Amino acid sequence: MEVELKETIDELESLKQSLTDPSYRYPIDKLKLRVERLAKFGNSGPLRRSKVKDMSAEVVDSNPYSRLMALQRMGIVQNYERIREYSVAIVGIGGVGSVAAEMLTRCGIGRLLLYDYDKVELANMNRLFFRPEQVGMTKTDAAVQTLSDINPDVVLESYTLNITTVQGFETFMSSLKNKSFSPNKQGSGVDIVLSCVDNYEARMAVNQACNELNQTWMESGVSEDAVSGHIQLLIPGETACFACAPPLVVASGVDERTLKREGVCAASLPTTMGVVAGLLVQNTLKYLLEFGQVSPYLGYNSLKDYFPTMEMKPNPQCSNAACLQRQKEYLLAKPARDAAAKAKMEAEASSSAEGPLHLDNEWDISVVDDDEPEGIDIKSSAALPEGLTRELPSADEFHTTPEAPDSAIDDIEDLRRQLDALNSS
């Protein structure tokens, strides 16, 4: 646009010079001034940054990756630049998906695949990312517009389609399988799928695709009252799939499938959705770049700032045939997995003979044996009041392992003191 305006000014100048009648000069000067003002308005900074070939750790103001590459020097990530090799698919570019896409774009992810069929509305302006001038555009087009401006290094693929239709599902599947970005990659063409959709059918479609492709994915959701949300890691065969367990409805018993009915308007907040997107992408980064611990399930109850965690094992009676197939494969691969884990442990033990990596254990984290008996039933509580749905699924529907309490009791003395306090109260 700047170049166009500059050329316009030059053309006006040559037009002025070629006019023999001086009375024409004034209107042309006026026009020139106007176009110059426009050029100045549009010239408050470079419209786009240029592409960057390698991620540099150099500490200069002009390096968009300096604060990310610093993660290596800080000892958090071993090789940050590997992020450019990864592909992430985001299904649903709404309040959570659009922010997740922006975060991954600013982190310099290699390739993003975006799926949505909806258009931007003014009613979306209470969430982050979309701007009023994008109203009427498809969410995928608007996202590509914004994201390519923010970071031209990211390869963006946008799919304006509904994955719950036959045609849409087929395109979804073939786009996930496409390996042209990383031909040598094992499995599908993407490294992780993030589900940021707002309805049950779409989640089941993502679940189906990921079970068929043996594709690790993360599910995310925000309650219709806007004040709670969750993320969940799903590894086909290893964890519960979305069909293994009933959807985790947080409250109020409103059927999620009816949420998009005419006249029904779910509440939403940029805060809850921003937090859920942040937790989702943080766990995606931990998964891709191998640092920290990826949460199998993390809830966010914003009224009480409570963050429940749990793990869900697959349901051997799952209704999804592809899930059952993945479960079978996972069990068959157990001996190989055990041998690899043992070899890794031995290698680590010999290389770190000088002592454990972390001397302190601030949060009382302990390693739980993977081979513990499956399906510890959680105590089934009494019937719930009408209109309420269980937050945690009941034990007879599928098997689950309750997590250790966040603040573990660390010695018998503590327990005795609590017992005394309860007895005396």
Next chain:
Amino acid sequence: MEVELKETIDELESLKQSLTDPSYRYPIDKLKLRVERLAKFGNSGPLRRSKVKDMSAEVVDSNPYSRLMALQRMGIVQNYERIREYSVAIVGIGGVGSVAAEMLTRCGIGRLLLYDYDKVELANMNRLFFRPEQVGMTKTDAAVQTLSDINPDVVLESYTLNITTVQGFETFMSSLKNKSFSPNKQGSGVDIVLSCVDNYEARMAVNQACNELNQTWMESGVSEDAVSGHIQLLIPGETACFACAPPLVVASGVDERTLKREGVCAASLPTTMGVVAGLLVQNTLKYLLEFGQVSPYLGYNSLKDYFPTMEMKPNPQCSNAACLQRQKEYLLAKPARDAAAKAKMEAEASSSAEGPLHLDNEWDISVVDDDEPEGIDIKSSAALPEGLTRELPSADEFHTTPEAPDSAIDDIEDLRRQLDALNSS
């Protein structure tokens, strides 16, 4: 800009009409075409939405507040539209402050006061909000540009200044005292101050101003390794002030004051900063609109998805004179506070004679008496390894009340079982 371009086209047309020599028409037509293309380029949607007089709950795509007003119908907030009466000051428009400002803007906050002295750099692009074309602008100017486009209903005041200078601090104080937006408001002219700065001196300046003005504020911070953060509520006289307790450095012992040294580059991530901003603004909304529970302190350890909470009482030996004055006033007002609390409890008891509001107590939340003996010392642990700083301040520096564990032991039977398990192991 659109109007300017349209007028330019009209002027070119009239110039063309006035030219007698037809050979001049071609270059003018060419110019007109060029300007028309520019006008079309800038006209992909309405550049700004118009102001909205009242917040409507009407469920139509064109209503930017429908999803927020739905919080009332969902029973979360009693009167959402009150948000338009509130003023929030944000100090530091960086990775946390800019996102907090955007969230409050999209929520339709009445008035935002923004303070920063820094300029936008390409090195900031790994966090949300700022765009590459804003590089070189002051952060306050760039923020006003973006925020006024997103929601023209919000009154924006921007202060390009450094609050740690004498002049800057004076302007900061007088801007907080200004009551022209809400002349009948008690106390200062703002309802809450959010500190989103990245250094110790600026935090101490916010602390000083808020202690002097008896102004409730929230502190936020992200660790220099980018993987943890926190928010903290500070009510002068009632909670610890920032000078009462040593800064909560999470790890590694790097002096926060040296972080902005030449060549030293702290890591940062859009995820951690987005989560901290979301938690900060969610607690701000809970505080302003009176729903849920405002967290006194909430930490975020992203490597383990651990969220520690605690409460900090003021230090009677605090070095800040204004803090000591506020502590004295708070103690003096205790009888009046107790009487008001008793009256409120009685009124609630008589109005809800039909039973408690929440029959279930999913998270085992219990009400703790406000009058518990002050200054329960937390057990001082052994000396830390060199280079590590305590996450929780040590007991001899100030008094603190440890929170009840997140997963409270709810009956004696549970305690007995745990005791047995520990004894048998």
